[in-house]
Each structure stands twice: as structure tokens, then as C-alpha cells.
């Protein structure tokens with residue numbers, strides 16, 4: 001017998017609970033289940049008025065309460081807990097049913113699970129969901145992978161609960177088969193790390209070089225948020241910087257331990273980028289900056305290392321410098337997104353996902369952590385040229401970087417001169433200059449490799465592989 005619930009959510013910690021409420025608020029009948037049944041009943045008691053919930057105390061009851069084909073959202077911790085839930089539920093399901101994993105799973109796990117379940121006729125949809133607790137309740141950005149068929153059954157529900165872009169379109173799209181959704185969510189998080197790092201560097205520069213207070217920097221960010229940097233992360237940065245600690249009366253940012261943590265999705269992005277051979281230096285620097293901040297003992301032991309002598313700027317110079325920092329932040333942000341989208345394209349090609357990059361930009365416009373006015377520009381760039389080799393090649397971005405580049409370079413110079421670490425800004429400039437360089441010193445690297453390891457090189461003027469007899473008469477031989 002088929003139940004009445006159009007969708008079910010198992011795992012009712014805050015993300016799962018808010019997602020269940022979001023479905024219910026949109027008129028869907030939602031089966032709810034949690035390993036500890038008290039949590040299920042607490043949800044229904046507290047939020048039952050928001051819609052129709054069907055509480056289930058056991059996996060059997062939960063599965064029986066779902067209409068067919070069943071749609072079952074799993075919101076448990078990534079890794080073994082997800083496998084455990086699948087092991088528990090899969091035997092109760094039938095061909096055509098859909099399991100949706102809404103956690104931050106590694107896309108390789110998602111590929112494995114999708115393959116295993118496909119053999120039993122069950123669809124497995126690894127879905128990126130971004131927007132935190134608030135997004136889950138009021139409208140997240142949703143990145144589902146899995147089969148086209150599963151999207152046919154699931155898409156209409158997701159489209160209802162997703163955030164809506166300003167043009168009214170829902171921030172959800174079928175990303176591609178098997179692990180494509182979780183891959184794209186992973187890169188989203190990598191870009192999120194890079195965005196946060198760049199903003200942190202802008203703050204550090206405004207504080208250390210311009211001599212601004214956290215309150216004044218909050219005002220600066222607020223004004224930036226009315227322009228091209230308009231984004232959720234800039235908005236919340238201003239809030240954090242304007243906040244005062246109630247106990248001490250100090251700026252909140254001064255009483256927080258300066259050791260950044262990470263759950264690991266940024267690290268995955270870099271690990272996978274290394275495997276794919278994609279230079280995501282901005283994301284990597286962001287991951288390393290968090291890591292370095294956490295090495296408190298090392299930092300303490302290095303505190304006496306000599307640094308430059310520098311004075312904060314005068315008022316007028318500080319204001320001019322703040323303007324330059326805005327340019328540097330914007331230009332570096334373009335580079336981060338360029339690298340992130342390069343990684344998505346490379347993943348799509350390596351795994352045969354056929355990901356529409358414009359659609360990805362489109363569903364990141366609202367709901368997710370990196371939501372920003374800027375994403376509309378990226379979407380337009382890919383709509384204009386779906387085969388755009390790099391975001392930097394878009395005419396609009398090329399022009400903007402051209403305008404920003406003097407200030408961008410001046411900021412990186414000021415940072416180095418003032419002893420302010422800006423790995424994100426500096427890596428972004430280096431990436432930009434490396435891409436536009438006619439000749440790179442990689443030719444010398446090849447020469448060195450050939451010298452010590454006979455690793456061979458290719459020539460600019462002829463086809464084939466060559467090796468120079470460095471120990472002998474230095475004549476060149478064909479190596480292929």
C-alpha cells in the first residue's frame with residue numbers, strides 16, 4: 001500500500017528539520033523520521049501547524065507513509081552515518097524510488113552509492129544544499145545530481161522550496177549524473193573559502209595599513225555592498241565587524257581566537273583540483289591560510305621575526321587606499337570564480353557530466369553562501385558564450401580587470417611593504433599574470449628536469465620529444 005506523504009526527511013537535526021518544514025510550508029505532506037523518535041515528535045509538536053507532517057517512529061513506518069515512487073531525503077552526517085542509513089532503508093524500497101542525500105558528501109562516495117543503488121533500480125541523488133539553517137527553511141540553493149529521471153520526480157518539489165532569483169527563477173537545476181551535484185557543491189564551498197579569505201585580507205589591510213577601526217571597516221563594507229561587491233558574505237562581514245562584545249566592550253573581532261577552523265569541503269576542492277590538474281591557487285591559499293592560523297605554537301615561536309617598519313596612512317591617503325582595496329578585492333574575486341568554474345568544467349569533462357556552467361552561476365544567485373549580484377554577470381557571460389575558455393576571457397570582466405589592475409598591484413605592493421599577509425590577493429595577481437604571459441619560465445623548469453632526470457622536453461619549433469646529453473657534448477637527441 002502506498003502512503004500519502006509526497007516526500008520524507010530522515011535525520012532531523014537543524015538542517016533536516018528546517019528542510020522538512022520548508023517542504024511542509026509549501027503544501028507538501030512530509031513524512032518525518034529520526035533515529036531518536038523524541039526529535040520527530042518534538043518537531044511535529046512545535047511546528048505541526050506549519051503544514052502536514054506524518055511522524056514515523058521506525059524506518060518501516062517511514063517508508064510505508066511515502067507515496068510511490070518514494071522520495072526520501074537523508075540529512076545525516078556525511079561518511080559512514082550516510083552509508084548506515086542507506087543500508088537500513090534500501091532493503092525497504094522498490095525500483096523507481098529515490099534516495100536524496102542532502103549532506104555535504106564527497107562526490108566519490110556519491111558516485112559509489114549511486115552505482116550500488118542503481119543496480120537495485122533505486123535512484124540515488126547526491127544533492128548539494130547551500131544556505132545554512134536559514135536557507136534550508138526559507139529557500140536554499142539546491143544542486144542535485146543523479147539521473148534525469150529522478151529529477152523528473154524530484155525537481156518540481158525542489159523548485160518550490162528553493163530560493164528564487166530576482167527574475168523569479170528557482171535556484172535549483174539538475175547538475176548532471178551521479179556525483180555532479182556534490183562536486184559542484186564542493187567547488188561552491190571552495191569558492192566560499194576563497195571569498196572569505198579575500199574579504200579577510202581586505203579587512204586586515206584596512207586595519208593595518210589604513211589604520212581603520214573595525215567599526216569604520218564595517219561602514220566601508222556596507223558601502224561596498226551597495227555596488228558591484230553586493231553579496232551575502234560582504235553583508236555579514238559588516239555585521240560581524242560592527243558587533244561589540246558585551247562582556248568587554250571590545251570589538252567582537254578582537255576577542256575571537258584567530259584560528260580558523262574547517263569541516264573540510266574546501267580541502268577536498270583543493271585535493272580534487274590537484275588530481276584534475278586545475279590551478280585553483282586562490283582556494284588553496286584560503287585553505288592554507290586557515291591551516292596556518294591554527295598553528296598557534298609555530299606562530300608564537302615566530303613572533304619575534306623581523307618585519308618592516310610602517311606607519312598607518314593619513315586620513316586622505318587611507319580613504320584613497322580603501323578605494324584601491326575595493327578594486328583589488330573585486331579583481332581577485334573574478335580570479336577566484338574563474339578558477340572555480342575552471343574546476344567545474346574540468347570535473348564535468350573528466351566524469352562526463354556535461355554541466356551547464358551558466359546554470360550553475362544562475363542557481364548560485366540566491367540562497368547559497370556565495371550569493372552575489374556578481375553571479376548574474378557570470379551567468380550572462382556563459383549565456384553569451386557557453387564555450388568561454390575562462391571567465392577572464394569574457395569581454396566585460398577583461399575590461400573591469402584592466403581598470404582595476406593598477407590599484408590591485410598597488411595593494412599587493414603595499415601589503416608586502418607593510419608586512420600584511422595577503423596570500424589570496426597575491427596569488428590572484430600571479431595567476432592573472434601567468435595566464436597572460438606570452439612565455440613562462442616553465443621552459444627553464446623543463447630544462448632542469450631534462451638535466452637531472454632525462455625527463456625530455458618539447459621544442460617550440462619542431463614536433464616530438466627531445467633530450468640533451470648534458471654530461472656529454474650537449475648534443476640533442478630525439479627521445480620518442
Ligand code: 6PG
Pocket residue numbers: 104129130131132189192261262263264265266368369
Ligand atoms: C553552505 C555552507 C555549509 C557549511 C560548510 C563550510 O553552503 O551552506 O558552505 O555547507 O557552512 O560546511 O564549513 P567549514 O568552513 O567549516 O568548512
